[in-house]
Amino acid sequence: MMDVLYFAWVRERIGLPRETVETRAETVRDLVDELRRREGRYDLAFSDTRALRVAVDQELCDFDAPLAGAREVAFFPPMTGG
Template sequence: MTLNLLYFAWVRERIGEPRETVETSAETVMDLVAELKAREPRYELAFSDLASLRVALDQELAEFDAPLAGVREVAFFPPMTGG
């Protein structure tokens, strides 16, 4: 499947780009993260602490064990703070 990936804040800084399109056979977000981490050290660094990351699937907050079936966009970002 083809997914559009979006990276925000320090995730974008570590990966070096704000977005990319990838072909994947991942069934869950965690599977996708494992594929990305295996690509290059910059992905390993960006996804080294999943407790410090949030994920949204098609602009809806999700968990890392969420399925990717039917998803077109995955966004990774640090936790949001309000004020």
């Protein structure tokens, strides 16, 4: 089991700020594929992963990052600083 957090427009499209999921995904990309197969709202939210950033256990990573031992995955749009 792992917590999946959604921020900004990702949260708006899915309709949840977070959820706990049971997954066999080996990478973030595998997790996204599993989520997209759930329902249309997930498919829409993850239709263009180039527009998303991801963190595993609060560390920025890419979609090929392994999930072994991960407790949390967060999806969010790119942020700009100032």
